[in-house]
Amino acid sequence: MDRLLPSVTDEPHIIHEAMRYSALDSGKRLRPILTLSACEAVGGAVEAAVPSACAIECIHTFSLIHDDLPCMDDDDYRRGRPSLHRAYDEAIALLAGDALFALAFQLICETKGVGEDVLLQVCRVISEATGTGGMVGGQVLDMLLEGEEVTLEQVQEIHRLKTGALIKASVVVGGLIGGASDSQMRALNGYGSNIGLAFQIADDILDLIGDQEKLGKPVGSDIKHKKATYPSVIGIDESARIASEAVAAAISAIENFDERADPLRHIARFVVERES
Ligand code: GRG
Secondary structure: OOOOOOOOOOOOHHHHHHHHHHHOOOOOOHHHHHHHHHHHHOOOOHHHHHHHHHHHHHHHHHHHHHHHOOOOOOOOEEOOEEOHHHHOOHHHHHHHHHHHHHHHHHHHHOOOOOOHHHHHHHHHHHHHHHOOOOHHHHHHHHHHOOOOOOOHHHHHHHHHHHHHHHHHHHHHHHHHHHOOOHHHHHHHHHHHHHHHHHHHHHHHHHHHHOOHHHHOOOOOHHHHOOOOOHHHHHOHHHHHHHHHHHHHHHHHHOOOOOHHHHHHHHHHHHHHHOOO
């Protein structure tokens, strides 16, 4: 990421500083690690997946910056320090997000050693997961249903779009670049959907009972914003049970993969065991 992001010495300095402030801080890098691990799991050259992995992290960072803005969740802290609009201002935060989104597709297009047909598919998968059929659509549903009485199906749909789609895309992109066969791709799709679900349920639970210090942001934000979450609809215990089932389903989806898929197996367990 450090190598691929524009330098702070490039003009206009402030926007490059702002992009680096958010993109190079203490995030877990779950999505890019998934891309590299999925590529490795199908026997691909991991190095070839690095630009796309970084592109996905840029888009994820973009979503966090915009999510924290006053017109969205209005959060002052992210990853243990002031959110970008607090460290700079709203206009710079908006533009840094936009610039990270543009950079993401530039990184993919400039990838060396991967066929253009594959890069086109990578762009399609990532743009679908980011737009109204993915993250943006999920965020809009989330906003529309704030404060409403929601069903489990509605929460599932919000999670699938808002968080699950980009996590699944991260896995699929690794498979595409690694040259996955059709059956490997089906397995990766199953793995990706299930860990996307498990990840968001764990996120909902952490927002209720997590440690603020470890999370790097205030807990209780979902209750404050009257968000539709798994625990608010079915309680913490049942939510945790569904998350564990999803982890088991993710690991079972890739049961025919050899030991090169062990990182994917470890990540599946990590998404529900994590504390941040
Ligand atoms: C088009 C990019 C884009 C977005 C605009 C604001 C918005 C629409 C969507 C919000 C999507 C969003 C922020 C979903 C929450 C996902 C989530 C649980 C983020 C936390 O992910 P972690 O824990 O974070 O992986 P770190 O900090 O570790 O990277």
